[in-house]
Amino acid sequence: MKKNDFKKQLLIDFVSIAAGYVLMRVLFAAGIINTYWQGIVLNICINVILTVSLNMTSGFLGELALGHAGFMAAGAYASAFFSKTLKLLPVIEFPAALLIGGLTAMLLGFIVSLPALRLRGDYLAIITLAFGEIVRNLLKNMDIVGGTKGYSGIPAYTTFTWAYLMAVICVLATRSLINSRQGRSIISVREDEIAAEASGVNTNTYKFLAFVFSAFFAGVAGALYAHYMRFLQPGVFTLDKSIEILVMVVLGGMGSIRGSVISSVILTVLPELLRSMSDYRMLAYSVVLIMMMLSKHSETVQAALEKVKGMFGRGRKEEVHS
Amino acid sequence: MSAFNQFLMQLINGLNIGSIYALIALGYTMVYGIAKLINFAHGDIIMVGAYISLVLLGTGLPWWLVCLLTIIACAVLGVVMEKVAYKPLRKASRISLLITAIGISYLLENLFQLIFTANPKPYPGFITLPPIVLGSITISSNYYITFIVSVTLMIILNLFVQKTNMGKAMRAVSEDEGAARLMGINVDTTISLTFAIGSALAAIAGILYSNCYSPINPTMGSLPGIKAFIAAVLGGIGSIPGAVLGAFILGMVEAMTKAYISSQFLDSIVFTILILMLILKPAGILGRNVKEKV
Amino acid sequence: MTNVLEVRDLGINFGGLRAVDGLNLDIEENQLYGLIGPNGAGKTTVFNMLTGVYEPTDGTIKLNGQLLNGKKAHEIARLGISRTFQNIRLFKDMTVLENVLISLDTQADYGLFTGILKLPKFHAQEKAMEEEAMSLLSVFHLEGDAHKLAKNLPYGKQRELEIVRALGTHPKLLLLDEPAAGMNPQETQELMDTIETVRKQFNIAVLLIEHDMKLVMGICEKITVLNYGTMLACGTPDEIKSNPDVIKAYLGE
Numbered sequence: 001m002k003k004n005d006f007k008k009q010l011l012i013d014f015v016s017i018a019a020g021y022v023l024m025r026v027l028f029a030a031g032i033i034n035t036y037w038q039g040i041v042l043n044i045c046i047n048v049i050l051t052v053s054l055n056m057t058s059g060f061l062g063e064l065a066l067g068h069a070g071f072m073a074a075g076a077y078a079s080a081f082f083s084k085t086l087k088l089l090p091v092i093e094f095p096a097a098l099l100i101g102g103l104t105a106m107l108l109g110f111i112v113s114l115p116a117l118r119l120r121g122d123y124l125a126i127i128t129l130a131f132g133e134i135v136r137n138l139l140k141n142m143d144i145v146g147g148t149k150g151y152s153g154i155p156a157y158t159t160f161t162w163a164y165l166m167a168v169i170c171v172l173a174t175r176s177l178i179n180s181r182q183g184r185s186i187i188s189v190r191e192d193e194i195a196a197e198a199s200g201v202n203t204n205t206y207k208f209l210a211f212v213f214s215a216f217f218a219g220v221a222g223a224l225y226a227h228y229m230r231f232l233q234p235g236v237f238t239l240d241k242s243i244e245i246l247v248m249v250v251l252g253g254m255g256s257i258r259g260s261v262i263s264s265v266i267l268t269v270l271p272e273l274l275r276s277m278s279d280y281r282m283l284a285y286s287v288v289l290i291m292m293m294l295s296k297h298s299e300t301v302q303a304a305l306e307k308v309k310g311m312f313g314r315g316r317k318e319e320v321h322s
Numbered sequence: 323m324s325a326f327n328q329f330l331m332q333l334i335n336g337l338n339i340g341s342i343y344a345l346i347a348l349g350y351t352m353v354y355g356i357a358k359l360i361n362f363a364h365g366d367i368i369m370v371g372a373y374i375s376l377v378l379l380g381t382g383l384p385w386w387l388v389c390l391l392t393i394i395a396c397a398v399l400g401v402v403m404e405k406v407a408y409k410p411l412r413k414a415s416r417i418s419l420l421i422t423a424i425g426i427s428y429l430l431e432n433l434f435q436l437i438f439t440a441n442p443k444p445y446p447g448f449i450t451l452p453p454i455v456l457g458s459i460t461i462s463s464n465y466y467i468t469f470i471v472s473v474t475l476m477i478i479l480n481l482f483v484q485k486t487n488m489g490k491a492m493r494a495v496s497e498d499e500g501a502a503r504l505m506g507i508n509v510d511t512t513i514s515l516t517f518a519i520g521s522a523l524a525a526i527a528g529i530l531y532s533n534c535y536s537p538i539n540p541t542m543g544s545l546p547g548i549k550a551f552i553a554a555v556l557g558g559i560g561s562i563p564g565a566v567l568g569a570f571i572l573g574m575v576e577a578m579t580k581a582y583i584s585s586q587f588l589d590s591i592v593f594t595i596l597i598l599m600l601i602l603k604p605a606g607i608l609g610r611n612v613k614e615k616v
Numbered sequence: 617m618t619n620v621l622e623v624r625d626l627g628i629n630f631g632g633l634r635a636v637d638g639l640n641l642d643i644e645e646n647q648l649y650g651l652i653g654p655n656g657a658g659k660t661t662v663f664n665m666l667t668g669v670y671e672p673t674d675g676t677i678k679l680n681g682q683l684l685n686g687k688k689a690h691e692i693a694r695l696g697i698s699r700t701f702q703n704i705r706l707f708k709d710m711t712v713l714e715n716v717l718i719s720l721d722t723q724a725d726y727g728l729f730t731g732i733l734k735l736p737k738f739h740a741q742e743k744a745m746e747e748e749a750m751s752l753l754s755v756f757h758l759e760g761d762a763h764k765l766a767k768n769l770p771y772g773k774q775r776e777l778e779i780v781r782a783l784g785t786h787p788k789l790l791l792l793d794e795p796a797a798g799m800n801p802q803e804t805q806e807l808m809d810t811i812e813t814v815r816k817q818f819n820i821a822v823l824l825i826e827h828d829m830k831l832v833m834g835i836c837e838k839i840t841v842l843n844y845g846t847m848l849a850c851g852t853p854d855e856i857k858s859n860p861d862v863i864k865a866y867l868g869e
Contacts (some may be wrong), residue, residue, distance in 0.1 A: 003717050006734065042473055115601050121416075125599055126555050131550075136590040173732055177769055179739065180731030181745075184710075188718045191707035197689035198667055199719035200785045209728070239548070243424055250421050256401055286428035290407055293422040296415040298494035304585060 003274035017168050038160065040272055042228055045163035046221050047264040049170045049244045050258055051248040052254065053217035056174060058246065059255035060183070061117065061210040062190025064125040067132030068218055068245045071142060073237035074108050074135060074228040075101030075219025077145050080154040083227065094157040098166065098223045105219025106212050108135070113211035120193075132242055139234040150233040166224060170217045175257050177213065186210050187255070327459050333574070338465045338534065340573025341472035342551060345527035346550030347557070347565040349520030355496040355560035363426035365547015367521050371396050371528025372538045373434055373576050376445055385448045392457045393525045400521025401514050409510070426543070434540040441511045445536035468530045473524065474485060483562060492516055494561065523570050549576075552596050558609020567607055618680075619790050620645050620821045621666075623699075626675035628665060635661050639675070643838075648815060649823045650836035650853075654865070658845040659825045660702055663791050666823075667699050668692040679789065679848075694722050696788035697773040697779065699793060700778040702825075708767035712758060712777055715766050716749040719784030723748070752780050755817070756810060772803055778811075783814065789821045790814075804828065808835055815869060834856065841865075 001121050024041065024292045027033045033041065050072060057065045079101030083093050108131075144152045177183045185206045188196040226232055246265050252259030270288070274281040346368060353361045374395050378388040407422050451463035482490035494502040495512045503509050531537050531546065549572060557568025572592070579591050599606075623641035628633065628667050634657040643649045651659050664670040666677060668689035684692055700717070724741045731738055753759045757778040763770060766777060775795055782790055790859040795811070796804040808831060815822050826832045832839060833853040841848040841862050849859045856862055 154558035176732045195705035200693035200722040202690045284433040
């Protein structure tokens, strides 16, 4: 990246992030987005963090991870425990709780990355799955955080501003990491591990980095979730939750940050729109899912997509990897 | 009951759940071997089998006809699944296939929930042979029938894969699809057959499982499905004897953990064993360690 | 002349199979060395041991006097041995430039936070890396393709890009595994000229696996012939040509 381009990019980023924030605030204030949908917007922010962070391991590092909900759970419970136990000023306590959530998940990310150094592909997917289930099983049996009954009375710290800010930080940090030498090395592991090693890349270091980075933001998302819902139950953080996030990543395109953001918006809003269908909602969701995967790989749809892409000019750098 | 009898009971429990895992794990491992696909919808075939047999039993058909029709229905479902959802994606990335399989799993679960509601339905057990009495312990017919049926099917399957031409074709396709095609093997038929057999075994597992653990519900298949998959990985995925061995080990570990260590922490213990196993022996107990060619 | 590479009694077992046995190699600075032998003779296995992909069962490998046994592949790459692969292994979905930047990573040292926060050191080092990458690419006239995806390059250029990438780690010894495979005689000749230039320009030794006998005999200063994993002969091209064992086993005349 040339330095001038970089400055231009920085300006564009800043203006669009600020504009997005102001726009949402205006829509909230004017009542165009009602309280119910304000909650959905907040969920979108949390899902953006979850999706973009999972993209780090599944999209950029190229490892199928089925335990993202486990990191989220760890972050949620740790941060909730922190802010329930210590009664500090919210201004100090919440950022600290977010950090605690992120760091706790990061520690677990470190543990999960250890088998990742030896195993790849489906085996690693099973390990991450098993890990997520272990976290949930342990939480179920920890009476100090409510066990199966759930953990209630968590202070309501999460506001739109906080969620938006964290989502922005996650997206920018991920993009920035990917556009650095560390990010390139992570992608090289996905592309060809043996060639990466032969080119001097310590693949273990970068697998480790990707897992820890990914877990950190999942933990932050969990912390936001905890202080928004004010009630946690182990039953939320199931394999289904991990899969829900993975679906968002795959739909947005592996290794595309912009795609992850767009697909988290769509897949958070879509179930809400389908809510009127009540019983048919999940059925419709599964059909849409299968159709999307099928069409993604059908040649006619591919050709049509290429045309649309052509109309909007060439994709940005990050999309080269998708 | 004496400690020894207690232990024997747990052994029998382990064998029972192990045989059901084994039937499911066989389907997983065969499909994985041939299509390199983790068929997440496989566990739901158990549920489909359970509900179909429930409905058929209600019509008053004899039990053997119910079983036969259920098996055929599930085999057809397996083939349809393969043709509609997996075949168009054969060249797609593994992860796309996985997501599609998850989509099918959701589809089946929600479809059956719509038809039969989410409320558990009692399943009329129809295996009513006299129990076997060994000293002071009694083994109910469900238990020994499940075990006998499973073991018999595994032996037949193994013979089929080792001795018949279709079985050899299956092994050839899982070894090298391209080469198998060049040798004149009809790859599409072989893959469909694999799905059919896997689904038929899952249907039988569904019937046996429902007999032992009534009532049934639309998500009943997902947990045994995941456990069976773990068993397949434990034994060395792609390997038929491996899947059986893995399933019995898993069943045994579960029964013993529940009885002697902790039923609350059962999942944590089982999954920790799995993780350690994979780290120590990545290819599974009977799996082959394939080194990437440089 | 000092030896860049010293290999003594190198051997490896795969299960019960002795794939390479008792191999000695001495490669001098800036030397162009040929490793030949029939298919399955163990040539690529030797490369894999030299670069840390396989761990030798016995014997020693020394680079400039430093023992390489037990070192990881990426450590060996950073110490000065780099390689290409028989079946091209590029980072296919990355651009040509990024492929080279990966190996030039060995020349940068900015930290994680410098990278994420895009501090001045990031810009300075990235600029230097990009400039060096472009100048390396220009050796093979690939600078015009810098922003294409590696998988979209024609076959011959992919092979050349692999060599460029291998040069990015600033090697003292470059291992080329059949660099001319699939090329026509004219392309092969051009490639060999470029290898010669590279060797002189960057002052590195080259160890070459090649099937084209005429080519190997023409350009290599020294040759080792492998057969069934053991060393059949070693010497100058003229000595090899007249060695009766080699003629019997390899040339088949």
